[in-house]
Amino acid sequence: MAYDLTVLGKKAEAASYQLAQLETKKKNTVLLAMAKGLRDRTAEIIAENKLDLKKAAGLTQAFVDRLTLDEARVEQMAEGLEKVAQLPDPLGDLVGGWVNEAGLQIAQQRVPLGVIGIIYEARPNVTVDAAALCFKSGNAVILRGGKEALHTNLKLVSILQNALRNTGVTPAALQIVEDTSHEVANQLMQLTEYLDVLIPRGSARLIQAVVRNAKVPVIETGAGNCHLYVDNAADLEMAKQIIINAKCQRPSVCNAAEKLLIHKDVAASYLPQIAQALWDHHVELRGDKQTQKILGSRIKLATEQDWYQEYNDYILAIKVVSSLEEAIAHVNKYGTKHSEAIITNDYKKSQRFLAQVDAAAVYVNASTRFTDGFEFGFGAEIGISTQKLHARGPMGLLALTTTKYLIRGNGQIRK
Structure with missing residues (x-):
């Protein structure tokens, strides 16, 4: 029957x-x-x-x-x-x-x-x-x-x-x-x-x-293809703590970070440090050509599909960007409108990121892992909506x- x-x-x-x-x-x-x-x-x-x-x-x-x-x-x-x-x-x-x-x-x-x-x-x-x-x-x-x-x-x-x-x-x-x-x-x-x-x-x-x-x-x-953007005005030690938390604390969930964008002005000096910290946490890294040039052959060259991919695993793709505008454009093109974050001490840049990024939750100087009904004070959540009708976010x-x-x-x- x-x-x-x-x-x-x-x-x-x-x-x-x-x-x-x-x-x-x-x-x-x-x-x-x-x-x-x-x-x-x-x-x-x-x-x-x-x-x-x-x-x-x-x-x-x-x-x-x-x-x-x-x-x-x-x-x-x-x-x-x-x-x-x-x-x-x-x-x-x-x-x-x-x-x-x-x-x-x-x-x-x-x-x-x-x-x-x-x-x-x-x-x-x-x-x-x-x-x-x-x-x-x-x-x-x-x-x-x-x-x-x-x-x-x-x-x-x-x-x-x-x-x-x-x-x-x-x-x-x-x-x-x-x-x-x-x-x-x-x-x-x-x-x-x-x-x-x-x-x-x-x-x-x-x-x-x-x-x-x-x-x-x-x-x-929402599927969560979440981004972290490290600006050239970022506190880099704080950025490191946020990146490790957002990627490694629980990579299987939708609010974990899947992509890291880094401003070109700090990429050469900062990428080796953050890459080593991520490798210490057993994270596989993929990157664009500029990232691969800085970090060497240990990382895979990211494909177009990588930029769209939600890994839910110890994998992170990295891209070097030339400006805040490029970072925002990348997030809006490849993101799933879930959770996105900027790490910067520049107030005007943070405000532009908040205003221009199209996502249910947009962060300044904090981990995307906080997009959660319990963390938002809802007691629990029925899900995280990435659409705009009739609910959005947790x-x-x-x-x-x-x-x-x-x-x-x-x-x-x-x-």
């Missing part, structure tokens, strides 16, 4: 009406119960995660890193639930209000999107982040994770659903698609009768497949809401 997503869709739609009416105190109680469930059953989660890891042979180190859970990462997920519980509830907020010429009282109020579908790959933390943010914002959610994390995701959802059930909320608020085949993923993309929006999280290939094939409205989240509670107009009259008719 074929897997029927309409059953999940009907349950989610019914649940969404209940969730939209829940009081904030009740929602926070459920979120704290979810956090407690994760902590109490950490050993079970890790055991299921080990089953997934056994099947991960042959996958990249970056992929395995995203898949792996330990006690610290489970604790981070529990803390994320607690952070979301502490956040203000956006539902019911009045965005604006006025009286029109006919005497109608018009108010614009924040409401849930309804039913959200999420297609994602090997990061089990997405399961918990999505559950937390969708629930707090009054949305039902249908999750479809990758087959590589199926045991882990099923266990996490079971624990979270148990918290819902024990606190008197329908477990249909959070559902998971247990069939991880491409055919069923395509079904989810066509589920227009029940899904209000679909959010993909994962590789560029996954995201683009969803954008191309979905009939459900899609919020495109998406927290507000990004999972829309508005409706409430109009009160006393018998007005239109003439």
